[in-house]
Amino acid sequence: MALEKKIRELKEKREKMLLGGGEEAIEKQKAMGKNTARERIMAILDTGSFNEYDMFVEHDARDFGMEKKHLPSDGVVIGTGTIHGNPVAIFAQDFTVAGGSLGLMHSRKIAKIMDHALKMRIPLIGINDSGGARIQEGVNSLAGYGEIFFRNTISSGVIPQISVILGPCAGGAVYSPALTDFVFVVENISKMFITGPEVIKTVLGEEISMEELGGARVHCEISGNAHFFAGSEEECFSQIKRLISFIPRNNEIKAKVIEAAAPDANYDIEKIVPGDPTLPYDVKDVIRAVADNSDFFEIQEMYARNMVIGFGRMGGRTVGFVANQPLEMAGVLDVDSSDKAARFIRYCDAFNIPLITFVDLPGYLPGIDQEHAGVIRHGAKVLYAYSEATVPKLTVILRKAYGGGYIAMSSRHLRADFVFAWPTAEIAVMGPEGAANIIFRKEITTAANPEEVRRQKVEEYKEKFANPYVAASRGYVDAVIEPSETRRLLLHGLEVSEDKYVDMPKKKHGIPPF
């Protein structure tokens, strides 16, 4: 029968396309420890949920022998599917086809699925594995990148955009991931840089390997370009699925609420924080002591560790946690930690995720390098992000909250909805030693026994100001609470602010200190 024949033809055509760059190229891909584009998509999406589009798209380039080259699906796979039942749009560059190089039709396919994701208001996941621009296609390749960057920007804050770097992503190509919300990298597989080791060597005479220049660790620890580090592609895929479970699929809805669960009883909230404000502890334990199931999904774990950010749930609702980390650099605000926190705050605000902030910091990091690196401009990002955020903002001051750091960390003055302080809180213009040295300078320097007077004055200051009650007496703190009351009050605060509504003055957009 004619129909049967046609169906058989279709099947054969599909089979051919599904082979991508062919068996030899697939073998090479495997030898690098990498899955193929379609395998990756299948591994991320729910079983059987993937539907591929534009499988038969091909380039029509005519120069440099391209007219004789047949590139199946033009080196990129696009489609839609689901993750835990949530719809997503996805594309994956196919390195087995001309090194995943980006030509005009390749970019049009990506643009098509991006348009689709924006129109349908569903998350976009992009898997990058490409040698870069398809040089033979010249300026058309550049146009293709530009079209992608534009869509990344327009979709920003409307739909979640996730970039997965599973191979090289070099030159202009890096700007698509940079414009998206979350970047996933895998050790020994991801390579991201603007100019590669070879160019650096010929132009600058400096030698460096690809891994040292732009490997997964570099982007997770040093540059801050990536958000999630994995040891294998499989681990990376489960991180992506977990992330999707926390976030809403667009900016007009809230994240799915799941059944509430109590924190693990092993986290005794009264035993985590030492009373002495100079002693360290792991603030993640405080987060785990209040979060549902003690489950905390940390973002940028290896970067600017003095600031902790990530998702968790409170009473089944997704919340974004922001916390100073006294374990690392005393939890100071500096250039990198400000950057890290500000971006996350804006993410949560864009996607209707309430913010819970735990405060324990001595202030901004002093130093010439910090000042010259623009800690003023970068530190201002935190103020800007918190002030601008209209999602519910709940703050718990655990211990020190000194000076500008106090103001920046979701204070009442930046319109936190609820500010709670533990009895160990010290809300003051600076630490007692510094303050006493300035206020009582005369008494100390003119005394017969300056060291003793200094100690006395520090004690005096501590007694009077190193507590939460001065701030509470002005209403800057809503309640001084026992640590064990923290979860209950946060849950209540979230419940009360469920329908929070804030009127902001009409504007095109603000000018944050980028």
Add this chain to the structure above:
Amino acid sequence: MEERKEGRLIIDHTVYSTRISRRFAARKPYSPLAPGKIMSFIPGTITEVLVAEGDEVQAGDDIVILDAMKMKNRLKSHISGRVLSVNVKPGDRVTKGTVLVEIT
């Protein structure tokens, strides 16, 4: 994994026990600007040296030509004075921050 030392950080006269980040530990001490030192702002190759030791130079005079990033960069003197030392010759490859010529 980032190597982190258990250490101390002093802020406003208070000593905090905490881990010190690698970046903080490796920060470079500040060196004040030295306008008399003509330095390579980029690695490259010296193609011409336009002054000799003892020459009088005016602020704005070309001192050396540094070929880098496909550009022949004219490095000029910021100050007027006398050339104290010339540390490079044409053909030398220099790294970033090398003092090429000193003027007092």
